[in-house]
Amino acid sequence: MPPLPPNAYDAEPIPAAAMEEVTRILSSGDLFRYTSDNSPVALLESEFAALLGAKYALAVSSCSAALFLSLRALDLPPGARVLIPAFTFAAVPSSIVHADCVPVLCECGDNYRIDLDDFAAKLRGVQAVLISHMRGHTSDMDAILSMAEAADVPVIEDAAHSLGTTWNGRNIGTLGRVGCFSFQSYKLINAGEGGIMVTDDADLIARAIIMSGAYEHNWKKHPVLLNAFARWQNKLPLYNLRLNTLSAAIIRPQLAELSRRVADGRRNHDHVAARLNASPWLEVPEKLPAENRAPDSIQFNMIGMTAAQAQAFVGHAGAAGVKVQVFGQSADNARAFWNWQFLPDLPDLPKTRAMLMRACDVRLPARLTLAECDQIAQALSDAAALAMSPTLAYGT
Numbered sequence: 001m002p003p004l005p006p007n008a009y010d011a012e013p014i015p016a017a018a019m020e021e022v023t024r025i026l027s028s029g030d031l032f033r034y035t036s037d038n039s040p041v042a043l044l045e046s047e048f049a050a051l052l053g054a055k056y057a058l059a060v061s062s063c064s065a066a067l068f069l070s071l072r073a074l075d076l077p078p079g080a081r082v083l084i085p086a087f088t089f090a091a092v093p094s095s096i097v098h099a100d101c102v103p104v105l106c107e108c109g110d111n112y113r114i115d116l117d118d119f120a121a122k123l124r125g126v127q128a129v130l131i132s133h134m135r136g137h138t139s140d141m142d143a144i145l146s147m148a149e150a151a152d153v154p155v156i157e158d159a160a161h162s163l164g165t166t167w168n169g170r171n172i173g174t175l176g177r178v179g180c181f182s183f184q185s186y187k188l189i190n191a192g193e194g195g196i197m198v199t200d201d202a203d204l205i206a207r208a209i210i211m212s213g214a215y216e217h218n219w220k221k222h223p224v225l226l227n228a229f230a231r232w233q234n235k236l237p238l239y240n241l242r243l244n245t246l247s248a249a250i251i252r253p254q255l256a257e258l259s260r261r262v263a264d265g266r267r268n269h270d271h272v273a274a275r276l277n278a279s280p281w282l283e284v285p286e287k288l289p290a291e292n293r294a295p296d297s298i299q300f301n302m303i304g305m306t307a308a309q310a311q312a313f314v315g316h317a318g319a320a321g322v323k324v325q326v327f328g329q330s331a332d333n334a335r336a337f338w339n340w341q342f343l344p345d346l347p348d349l350p351k352t353r354a355m356l357m358r359a360c361d362v363r364l365p366a367r368l369t370l371a372e373c374d375q376i377a378q379a380l381s382d383a384a385a386l387a388m389s390p391t392l393a394y395g396t
Contacts, residue, residue: 005321005375008363011190014250015255015257019247031244033059034218040248043223045196047255052171052179054198056205056223059243060212061194063160063182064091067130069218069241070156070197071099071180073207075374080127083153085114085139086352087327088132090334092158093343093382096130105337107351108343111285112299112359115351123151132158132174133165134335135299135361138291141167141175161196163188164262164294173198183247188296188366190249190346203228213240262294265366265394268373272364275377276300281313281384282360296365302358302384309387310358316383322376323363328356 021040025031028189033041041059049057060066071082084092086105093103106124107115112134123129129148130141148155155176159165162172163181173179178201181187183194199205206228209219221230273284276298284300287293302310310326317324327335328372336356338346362376 006372012367017253018250022259033259040245044248046359055200057198059196066180066195066197067095070206073204082128083126084130086349088372112137130156133162136161166292191250193263194247210236213242261366272377281382298364313387316386320379322379326359
């Protein structure tokens with residue numbers, strides 16, 4: 001019997017330097033980001049902004065918090081309509097609802113990216129665009145930014161899955177007005193929870209800093225944007241979405257690991273993609289020419305499978321030790337838009353629905369070796385062949 005594929009859910013070990021800093025912080029009891037001028041959170045913000053090539057960064061409790069603060073910092077009116085791809089995680093429309101705005105869902109195609117015709121049609125009636133680079137798949141940002149600029153609509157990037165991805169050589173998350181990233185455990189940089197937003201807009205970051213919980217004069221412990229802070233002091237609500245020093249201490253040493261993790265993740269993804277594309281039943285969509293990806297998972301479409309065959313494929317893969325999530329066929333999946341029942345009047349989006357019913361998701365972390373990737377690819381290819389074997393035998 002061949003060995004079972006590796007556990008694809010374990011994260012990489014936390015660097016020893018982080019463990020040493022966590023021990024130091026615990027010994028001091030200094031867990032609040034504003035106790036000192038040079039807290040690990042402030043250092044993280046400076047280092048992350050430099051890494052991305054942005055002027056400002058604000059570390060917060062989650063990527064959802066960063067999205068919410070971005071919307072609030074844009075000073076959108078209550079009830080503002082925000083255009084998002086229908087293929088995203090439930091936290092994205094949730095952040096819009098939390099900001100007292102209304103999500104407007106846009107169709108996505110078989111390659112998981114925004115349908116530009118539907119985007120253009122719906123752009124006319126919105127006050128902001130929030131682009132989710134879902135599972136690291138970048139939509140045509142040249143077209144999206146051009147249309148949004150012509151309509152005078154600001155663009156927020158949800159780059160939770162795209163740290164290290166570039167578009168025409170520019171870092172994803174720095175293309176729009178503001179970009180938001182995640183440090184949740186299944187991302188390339190892992191703090192369990194946490195998020196960060198980047199921007200070049202001094203007024204926007206000043207508003208976000210105050211609303212994140214920089215009460216009284218704690219904003220002075222950020223790069224001093226005196227005029228911007230003075231405009232907003234005591235005029236904005238405080239949502240208390242700060243990141244704590246322990247999380248920042250865990251994140252900072254991992255920044256140096258990012259380029260290696262990106263390269264290894266891309267190698268693993270492309271290696272497995274080539275193997276899966278050799279199957280007549282599985283297809284990995286091509287990346288766009290301007291896109292240089294930083295994947296830590298792989299998505300692929302089932303080809304020609306009925307619902308029963310898709311279920312058999314998932315079962316065979318699971319028996320071989322590989323967990324496959326079919327976005328539209330997993331009960332209560334938070335990435336299937338019809339499960340966002342907190343939204344009134346959910347639209348009918350046939351393109352996105354059809355895609356989600358055959359789109360598969362498998363974890364493929366950067367720490368895996370090529371031999372381990374081969375085990376996963378073989379298990380998936382064999383599972384597809386088993387699921388489709390009646391078709392081969394009877395020609396139906």
